Structures are given as structure tokens and as C-alpha cells.
Amino acid sequence: MNHASPALPPDLANAFILARNLAAPDMREVDRMIRQRLHSDVVLINAIGEHIVGGGGKRLRPMLHVLAAHAAGYTGRDHIELAAVIEFIHTATLLHDDVVDESDLRRGRKTANAAWGNAASVLVGDFLYSRAFQMMVELDRMQVMRILADTTNSIAEGEVLQLLNIGKADATEAAYMQVIERKTAVLFAAATQLGGVLAGLPEAQCLALRRYGMELGAAFQIADDLLDYVSDADTLGKNIGGDLAEGKPTLPLIYAIQRSTPMQAEILRNAITTRRLAALDVIVATIRESGALERTRARAQAHADAAHAALTTLPPSEHRDVLAALADYAVNRTC
Numbered sequence: 011m012n013h014a015s016p017a018l019p020p021d022l023a024n025a026f027i028l029a030r031n032l033a034a035p036d037m038r039e040v041d042r043m044i045r046q047r048l049h050s051d052v053v054l055i056n057a058i059g060e061h062i063v064g065g066g067g068k069r070l071r072p073m074l075h076v077l078a079a080h081a082a083g084y085t086g087r088d089h090i091e092l093a094a095v096i097e098f099i100h101t102a103t104l105l106h107d108d109v110v111d112e113s114d115l116r117r118g119r120k121t122a123n124a125a126w127g128n129a130a131s132v133l134v135g136d137f138l139y140s141r142a143f144q145m146m147v148e149l150d151r152m153q154v155m156r157i158l159a160d161t162t163n164s165i166a167e168g169e170v171l172q173l174l175n176i177g178k179a180d181a182t183e184a185a186y187m188q189v190i191e192r193k194t195a196v197l198f199a200a201a202t203q204l205g206g207v208l209a210g211l212p213e214a215q216c217l218a219l220r221r222y223g224m225e226l227g228a229a230f231q232i233a234d235d236l237l238d239y240v241s242d243a244d245t246l247g248k249n250i251g252g253d254l255a256e257g258k259p260t261l262p263l264i265y266a267i268q269r270s271t272p273m274q275a276e277i278l279r280n281a282i283t284t285r286r287l288a289a290l291d292v293i294v295a296t297i298r299e300s301g302a303l304e305r306t307r308a309r310a311q312a313h314a315d316a317a318h319a320a321l322t323t324l325p326p327s328e329h330r331d332v333l334a335a336l337a338d339y340a341v342n343r344t345c
Contacts, residue, residue: 025335026068026343029077032332036076036090037069043094047141058122058134062101065119071201072097074226074333078205078219081321081329089208091145095158096201098142103165103197105135110173111256153207161200168193172258179267179279181259187228195227202226202333215323222320222333229313230340235260236306237345239297254293257285261309265302274300310341 030037048059072093079089105122107113109131114124123131139162146155172189175181202223206216238253239262253260259282267275274296280286281293297303317337324330 025332025339029073029332029336032328033073033076036093037073039090040069040072040076040093040097043090044097047094047098047145048138050137054126054130055134055137058105058126058130059101059138061119061125062104062122063097065116069097070230071100071197074198074223074336075201075205077329077333078202078223079208080205081324081327081333082206082209082211082215082219083325084205084209086208088149088151089205091149092154092204092208093201095142095145096197096204098138098145099158099162099165100197102135102138102142103169103193105131105138106169109135110169113252151207154204157200157204157207161196164192164196168196175259177257177283177285178259179282181264183261183264186259186261186264190228190231191224194231195224198227198230199223218320218323222317222337225313225317225320226337226340229310229317229337232261232306232310232313233341233343236262236303236310238262239294239303254281254290255285257282261306262297262302265305266297266300269300269302269305270296307341314338314341 044063045060048056048063050056050059075093075096076089104116108116108121109123109128112123113121115121121131122134142158146158149155168189168191171185172193175185175189199220200223203216203220206219211219235253238260254263263278263282267278270278277289278293278296281289314337318334321330321334
């Protein structure tokens with residue numbers, strides 16, 4: 011069976027482009043804000059910050075925030091600074107993640123820790139967190155600060171939970187979901203919820219936007235873990251089998267262990283425990299033959315469907331339609 015990622019239908023392939031184009035005027039201002047507020051008297055901070063901020067990422071989280079703000083009817087300017095805050099928080103997590111994971115490649119480029127060392131990466135990550143909180147205080151909105159403070163704390167908890175799961179071959183689907191909800195989905199949720207908060211929407215609609223972001227984030231991360239077994243380093247921008255090499259029991263592995271023969275399951279468990287990729291071809295073939303990839307994709311699509319449902323509380327608009335399209339794009343993307 012061929013498990014290569016199929017070409018996206020034109021409407022899904024264009025979903026991210028449509029979203030990016032719709033958000034472009036705001037995102038140009040967000041990028042200017044990011045570079046302005048990234049500046050420091052300390053040269054190394056500027057160098058590492060520019061390396062990771064200018065690394066060609068999708069800027070998905072700040073883009074979701076500006077799209078959600080417009081979908082909620084917001085007409086002010088605070089969403090620009092808040093989008094930059096969200097990107098700083100995300101960037102700080104990337105710097106810390108790469109140190110913890112001992113990664114040397116992200117988006118096809120050297121990670122900051124590979125280029126400058128672990129100590130510098132951790133400390134610049136701390137700078138970005140503190141700069142984000144400085145900017146939050148300037149906005150002077152207690153609800154915004156509470157949501158982002160809770161979010162940052164949840165991300166830290168998710169990182170520790172993931173660390174506890176490293177090398178655990180008996181990790182459950184529930185444990186995996188707990189990690190991605192706290193580590194990844196919660197920042198998506200904050201980004202979209204805050205669009206409604208800025209617009210002054212009723213609490214029910216703000217929480218619906220939060221649900222959309224949470225479900226989208228879960229779909230995005232599950233699909234990302236799926237790509238580890240259907241993509242390659244050039245397409246994905248990270249090493250194929252990278253999660254397995256780090257001992258991370260992601261959903262494709264969890265499902266494959268459940269559905270494989272005892273001998274195959276033992277090979278998979280041993281790979282997680284030892285973090286050795288000597289038999290990577292056999293491991294990937296086992297995962298693909300078990301039906302785990304199809305089951306993982308279905309789980310990601312269920313979260314995308316839930317994201318769609320959450321948007322129905324908002325009035326129809328071009329921005330709402332693009333948010334809906336991004337949910338399907340998250341599941342079906344190839345990189």
C-alpha cells in the first residue's frame with residue numbers, strides 16, 4: 011500500500027494561502043512589531059532572535075489571532091501587539107524544546123542550540139518570555155494577562171509531562187492527548203479566544219473561539235506526528251523518525267503497538283525505550299501496515315470537525331470561512 015501523502019485538493023491547498031493573504035496587512039504590522047520589540051542592547055539576543063523569528067515559519071498562531079479578532083468583529087489595533095506576544099511565547103517554547111530534545115534541525119535550518127549552544131538558547135528563550143509579559147502589561151487588560159499567564163503555565167506543564175513520557179513504551183492515548191493539549195493546543199486556544207476577548211464578545215462566543223483553537227491545535231499536532239512517518243526531511247524540515255529517535259510515544263506508535271503482532275509490538279516498544287533507529291525501515295513498515303496511520307488521520311480529522319462546529323456560534327464572514335478551511339488544511343497538509 012502506498013502511504014505517501016496525496017496531493018491536496020485545490021481548495022485545501024489554497025486554504026493557507028487564502029488565510030495568509032487575508033491576514034497579510036495585519037501580519038506585516040505584526041512582523042514589524044516583532045522585530046521592533048525583539049531588539050536588545052545584547053547582540054547575541056538579536057542574533058539568536060532573528061535566526062529563529064526569521065526562520066521561515068508559518069506564523070500560524072499570530073495569524074489565527076488576527077483572523078479570529080476580525081471574525082469576532084474587532085476594529086481596534088491591540089490585536090497587532092497581542093499577535094506579537096503570542097509569537098514570542100511560541101518562539102520561546104521552540105528554543106527551549108530544541109534544547110530539551112537535543113535537536114539540530116528545524117524547518118531545514120540549524121537550530122539555535124546547534125549554532126550557539128544550549129545555554130544561549132535557554133537564556134534567549136527566557137528573554138522572549140519576559141518580553142512577552144512586558145508587552146502584556148502594556149496592554150493593561152487583566153483578562154488578557156490572565157489567559158496568557160495560564161496558557162504559559164500550561165505549556166510548561168505540558169513540557170514536563172512530555173519529558174515524563176520519554177522512553178515510555180506503555181504510554182496511553184490519553185497521556186499523549188494530555189501532552190499535546192497542554193503543550194501545543196492551549197496556545198492555539200488562547201490565540202483565538204483572545205480575538206473574541208478584544209472584540210468584547212459574550213463569554214459563550216469567546217469560549218467557542220477557544221474551543222475552535224483547542225481542537226485546531228490538537229488536529230495540527232496529531233497531523234504533525236503523522237507526517238513523521240509519511241514525509242521526508244526535505245519536505246517536513248525535520249529528520250524522518252525524529253520523534254522516535256527522541257523516545258516520544260506519539261499517536262501513530264501508540265496505535266501501531268495496539269494493532270501489531272506481539273513480535274512487531276515488541277520491536278516498536280524497544281525502539282521507543284532505546285531510541286535506536288537501526289531498524290527504522292522495519293519500524294516504519296510495521297507502523298504503515300498496522301493501519302495506525304489511517305487511524306491517526308481519522309483522529310486528527312475528528313478534531314478538525316469539532317473545530318468547524320465551534321465556529322457556528324460566530325456570524326458568517328470571510329474570516330470565519332478561512333478559519334474553517336484552516337481546520338481541514340491542518341489535517342491534510344504535507345509539511
